[in-house]
Amino acid sequence: MLEFKPISNQSESKSVAKPFAERVVYWTILLTPLWWVLGLQTIVYPVVSAFLLIAGLNLDKLIKKSLPVCNWAWLGMTLAALWTNIFGLESIGFDPLKTAATFFTLFKGYFMIFGCMTLPFWHRIKVQTIVRAVSWMSASYLILLTIQLLILFGLGPQDHFLPPLARLIPGEKTSLMVKFAEIQPFFGIPLPRTDLYTADPPILGVCGLLCFFMCLSETNQRLRKFALTGSFVGLIISQSRLAWVCFPLVWIIIYCFRSGLARQAYLWVISLTSLFAAGLSLSIKDFIALPLSTFNNARADSSKDREFIVNATIDAWKESPWLGWGIVEKTASWGNGVFVLPLGTFSSYAQVLYIHGIFGFIFFILALVSTLCSFWKPAIQGNPICQRAFGCLVALYLLIHATNLTWMAIYFWFFFIWLGAVLSEVQQQQPNVTQWGDLGVRSWE
Structure with a gap:
């Protein structure tokens, strides 16, 4: 009989001093509230990952320790994005401010993802160390949320403020603002909503979902x-509808792996959908349209704005389909010019097409698919950590349809280190289900 049981090596691991890189990652995650209050999140996380990546760079490691295909795919996406960025910047004469903003976005986006997933292969960073730091950070959500709600209901809505150190960082300041909880309508009901350590409530929904399964x-x-x-x-108060839908989806994916239904999952989904639709005398299109309409009506204005921007982004991409525009150059306005947003503000897929064209989109899809496939085999073989990682990646790929990956990746950078650490430990193990317990907390008997 298969059974999970905790492994008892905690006292031994506590007595061994953590390597330097592992300590840096641990304390950087643990001190997230400090970086948030200081307004340094967008600087600290990519700089830490780049510093550790450079410190661990060694020709011997490159030769003897091969990186997974997905790591190289993210590096390929970084180089593809860089190439198209240069073409776009050349068209405007390499404006200093635009050039700096473009390269910094690349640095804290695709390159940071590659760096974070590579760190565990060049340094000794254990899965359990990352999980412990993320657990403390997730627990701090309760403290900060309690404080924010007391301020909201006791003193009323408060103005956002820009931390002093954040003023020294070039570029836009919106993502660096420290914000308080506020009341926003949801299905017409006024409810508290906040973004805690992130720049936008939907990003908090993504972080809450990923942290839960980690x-x-x-x-x-x-x-x-x-x-x-x-x-x-954090997931609930973010009012992120898509994150709410993805939460049970991850559980379903995990269950399919553990019940042996993963290979037949798509057949069950199609069959059950057809059955329910037939029972209600609806076409498949109408069956999907009904919950989708309810989903969009929860925050009708937000859904319409997102749809408008995504459609405008796709229209702009069609003007330069192969290499894209290289930079975010155009905006879309509505409401007689009251609302103005840059194209590519929402869906990552539309943004990649718009900025990097079909050329960059191919690299982007390769990076997403190769990362997902890296966890498939160990998940099928019974590795519980890889099953959760696979489910979280599926959810993330759905979530980045609503919010840009390059904008929000900075707030769950630890998730990519966790993915790299899991792959690194899987690589060190023999493909034997009796050894999967070394990945964190479980073992098979």
């Missing part, structure tokens, strides 16, 4: 409960 591996039961509660509350 923290399932926490061995300290009390901390685990606080971390899961904090992650779930």
Whole structure:
């Protein structure tokens, strides 16, 4: 009989000093509230990952320790984006401010993802160390949320403020603002909403979902409960409809792996959808349209704005389909010019087509698919951590249809280090289900 049981090597791991890179990653995650208050998140995380990547760069490691295909795919996406960026910047004469903003976006986006996923292959960074730091950070959601709600209901809505150190960072300041909870309508009901350590509430929904499934591996039961509660509350108060839908989806994916239905999952989905639609005398299109309409009506204005910007982005891409525009150059306005947003503000897929064209889009899809496929085999073989990682990646790929990956990746940079650490430990193991317990917390008997 197959059974999960905790491994008892915690006292031994505590007595061994953590390597330098592991300590840096641990404390950088743990001090997230500090970076948020100082307004340094967009600087600290990519700089830390780049510093550790350079510090661990060694020709011997490159030769003897091969990186997974997905790591090279993200590096390929970085280089493809750089190439198209240069073409776009050349068309405007390499304006200094635009050039700096474009390269910094690339640095804290695709390059940071590549760096974070590569760090565990060049440094000793254990999965459980990342999980412990994320658990403490997730638990802190409860403290900050309590403070924000007390301020909201006790003193009323408060103005956002820009931390002093954030003023020294060039570029736009919106993502650096420290914001307080506020009341926003949801299905016409006024409810509190906040973004905590992120720049936008939907990003908090993504972080809450990813942190929840990462923290399932926490061995300290009390901390685990606080971390899961904090992650779930963050997910709920973000009012991110798509994140809410993706949360049970991840559970379904995990269940399919554990029940042996993963290979037949798509058949079950199609069959059940057809059955329900037939039972209600609806076409497949109408069956999908009904919940989608309810989903969009929850925040009708937001849904319409997103749809408008995405459609305008696709229209702009059609003017330069192969290499894109290289930079964000155009905007879309509506409401008699009251609302103006840059093209590519929402969907990552539309943004990649618009900025990098079909050329960059091919590299982007290769990076997404290769990363997902890296976890398929160990997940099928019974690795519980890889099953969660696979489910989280599927959810993330759906979520980036609504929010740009290059904008929000900075706020869950630890997720990519976790992915790299899982792949690194899988690579070190023999393909034997009796050894999957070394990945974090579980073992098979």
